Amino acid sequence: MTHRNAWRGVPASRWRVLAVSVSVVALAADCDSQSRFLPPTEFTAQFIATNRLIAPVTILVDGSPYAILSRGTSTPLTLSSRARVTWTSAKPADAHGHMIPDQIGEIRVSVPFSGELEITNLINDETYITASIFNHTSTPVSIGIYDGTSVACASQLPAEAQDVYGFTQTGYYRLSGAQFRAYSAPDCTGTYIAWPASSLAAYEPKSGRVVLTLDSAP
Numbered sequence: 393m394t395h396r397n398a399w400r401g402v403p404a405s406r407w408r409v410l411a412v413s414v415s416v417v418a419l420a421a422d423c424d425s426q427s428r429f430l431p432p433t434e435f436t437a438q439f440i441a442t443n444r445l446i447a448p449v450t451i452l453v454d455g456s457p458y459a460i461l462s463r464g465t466s467t468p469l470t471l472s473s474r475a476r477v478t479w480t481s482a483k484p485a486d487a488h489g490h491m492i493p494d495q496i497g498e499i500r501v502s503v504p505f506s507g508e509l510e511i512t513n514l515i516n517d518e519t520y521i522t523a524s525i526f527n528h529t530s531t532p533v534s535i536g537i538y539d540g541t542s543v544a545c546a547s548q549l550p551a552e553a554q555d556v557y558g559f560t561q562t563g564y565y566r567l568s569g570a571q572f573r574a575y576s577a578p579d580c581t582g583t584y585i586a587w588p589a590s591s592l593a594a595y596e597p598k599s600g601r602v603v604l605t606l607d608s609a610p
Contacts, residue, residue, distance in 0.1 A: 434472055434474050435472075435505070436471070436472060437469075437470070437472070437473050437504060438468070438469070438506060439468075439503075439505075439506055439507055439508060440466050440507070440509070441466060441467055441468075441508070441511070442461070442464075442466040442508060442509070442510050442511065443461035443465060443466075443511045444463070444510060444511060444512045444513070444598035444599055445511060445512070445564070445598075445599055446522050446561070446599050446600070446601050447463070447481040447482045447483070447484065447522070448460060448461060448462045448463070448482040449461050449480065449481050449482070449511055450479065450480055451467075451469075451477065451478075451479045452478045452479065452480070452498070453471060453475050453477055454476050455476070461511075463599070469509070472503075475503055476500070477500070477501050477502075477509075478498045478499060478500050478501065479498075479499050479501065479511060480496065480497065480498045480499065481494070481496045481563075483563055484561045486547045486548045486560055488548060490548075492546055492547050492560075492562060492563045493546070494522075494546075494562070494563020495520065495564060495566055496515070496520065496564045499516070510598075512598040512599075512600075513595070513599060513600025514598075518566055518567075518568065519567040519595075519600070520564040520565060520566055520567065520600050521564065521565060521592060521601070521602050522561065522563060522564045522565075522599075522601055523535075523562045523572055523592075523601075523602050523603075523604050524559070524561055524601060524602070525547075525549055525559065525562065525604045525605070525606065526603070526604070526605045526606070527549045527550065527551055527559070527605075527606045528552055528557060528605060528606060529551060529552060529558075529606055529607065529608060529609045530552055530553075530609075531551050531609035532548065532549065532550050533574040533576065533606065533610060534547070534548055534574070534577065534579065534580045535548070535560060535572065535574060535580075536573045536575055536580035537565050537573070538573055539566075539569055539570060540569045540571075543573070544565075545579060547560040547561075547562055548560065548578060549574065549606065558606075564600065567593075567595070567600075570592065571586050571587075571589075572586065572587045572592065573585065573586045574586075574610050575610060576610045583610045584610045585606070585608070585610040587604050
């Protein structure tokens with residue numbers, strides 16, 4: 393009853409003013425609540441993209457090639473914040489001209505508001521490495537990467553000839569659980585020699601490059 397009596401001395405015109413005030417406050421609160429769920433306003437982002445990988449990379453915007461960056465090069469980009477930006481790495485070729493596959497596909501990145509988009513061997517919290525492998529023996533081998541379950545036959549490594557080391561560059565593979573092997577057969581079968589994990593861990597920061605040598609045939 394106390395609350396009802398408090399309104400007895402208030403003229404009806406004041407009630408309408410109070411009611412409108414309450415409605416405005418409620419509407420403002422509702423708009424503020426809805427604004428939290430609205431998509432962010434589109435803006436223009438200006439930043440520098442830099443490639444730190446050994447392999448050249450192609451930057452794609454909304455699925456179309458936009459720029460190609462070789463190792464250590466940069467390019468300025470001006471894009472909508474709503475653009476779909478991805479990149480993918482070029483794949484090296486073996487001694488026979490065959491493309492060497494790896495584990496880097498098309499990588500989605502967020503458009504930064506400003507600053508730098510740096511492409512490194514740390515991708516989605518995973519470390520990737522690529523191996524420069526030199527063969528000091530007179531026996532050609534195949535290079536396979538074992539992930540604990542299966543072997544991916546990555547490349548053919550030629551033998552040393554006329555005092556020129558055999559050489560191959562692999563694509564990029566996840567460091568976690570990887571074992572690089574040199575096989576006696578060209579299809580990554582038969583006997584093999586594996587490089588120790590300590591050799592793989594000695595990769596160059598950002599590029600992910602490791603240098604491996606084969607000093608005895610498997």
